[in-house]
Amino acid sequence: MTSDDAVRVVLVDDQELVRSGLRRILRRRDGFAIVAECADGEELPAALAEHDADVVVMDLRMKSVDGIEATRRLRAANDAPPVLVLTTFDDDELLSGALRAGAAGFLLKDSGAEDLIRAVRKVASGESWLDPAVTARVLATYRSAATAPRAAAAIGALTARERDVLGAIGRGLSNPEIAEALFISELTVKSHIGRIFAKLGLRDRAAAIVYAFDHGLVTPSA
Template structure:
C-alpha cells in the first residue's frame, strides 16, 4: 500500500468461515484494506451495513437462506448502497449472469490469484466494474440470451458516436484509465462521456451500463479490447 492509496473498507459475506479467513488474509490492512464486518448469510447484510461504513461488499453467491443474488438485488433496491463484487467457487454462467442482472458491479472466481482479488475489490470500491476475464465472454453470452431489449427503453440514438464507443468499452469491463488509453482521449474526457451516457440512458451505475450494453447488442461477447 502506498501513502496515496486510501484504505478500502470491506464487508465480507460468505457462509464458510474458512473462506472468510482466507479472504481476511488477502484483504489485510497492510495491503490497504479494513474488514469492517463479516456475515454468514445474505439476510444479515442490511444490518451489517447499517452498523458499518463499507466501500464494497464482497458477496458469496451460494448461501443457505438468502443467497448472494437476492441479497444484491435487495441492496440495489435500497438505493445508494456500496457496490457488490460477486464471489463464487462455481464456474456457473447462469449464476454469474444472474449476479449481473441483480446489480453486482462485477464478479471474480474464488480460485483467482490473490492479486486479481485485490485489484477486483479496489476496482469495484472505486465505482468501476470487474469482470473475471476467464469467464466473461461465456457469462455475458448467457446474459444476452436471457435478456431481451425493451424497445420502449432503447435510447441508443441519443448517444454520439464517441459516447457509444465509451459505452462499448464499459460493456467490456474496461476502467476509465483503460478506456482513455484505448480511445486515445484523456481520463477527464472519459468521465464526462460516462456521465452523459448515464444521464441519457437513465443508468444508475457502471454495472447497469454493462447490462444495458449487452441487452441492446452494443457489445458482442468476446475478448476484451484491452488486457488487464
C-alpha cells in the same frame, strides 16, 4: 474511504475458512480494512447499518438469504455500497442472476490473489469487474433471461466519442485508463459516461458492459 484511505470491505460468506482466506489476501498493509463479516445474506443489513463500507464481497450460495437476493435487497437501498460476487461455481445462470440483481461484477474463487485485489479495488471505486474466464457465456445467459426491456435508444444516439468510451467500458477499462487511451481528461470521461447512461437508459457500469457486448463494440472470446 477510511481516514487512512483503506478500502473498507464487508465479507459475506457462509464458510469461515473462505472468509479467513479472504482476510489474508485483503490485508490492511495492502490498503484494505475488513470492517465486518457475515455468514449469511440476512446479516448484511445490520452489518452495513453499523459499519461504513466501500464494497461488499458476496458469496452466492448461502442457506437463508443467498447472494443474489441479498444483492437485490442491497441495491434497492439508497447509497448502498457496490457488490462483487465471489463464487466457486462456474454457473452462468447464477452469475447472470447476480448481474440482474445489481452486482457490479463477479469473480470465480479459483482466481489468483492479484485478480481479487484488482477486482475489489475496481468495484470499490465505482468500476465493474467481469471474470474474463466466463464473461461471454454469462452475458449470453444474462441477455436470454433478462426480464427488463432493452434500452429504447439505439447505438446511433451516441456520438463517435461516446461509442469509443462505451467500447472501452466494455473492455473493462477504468476511467483513468479510458482517459489515457483516448487522450482526454478523466473529467471528460466522466461527462461522456453520464451522457451515455442517460441516452441509453443504463443504470450502472455492468449494464453498460452488457450493452457494449450486445451492440458489437466488444467481441468476447468464447
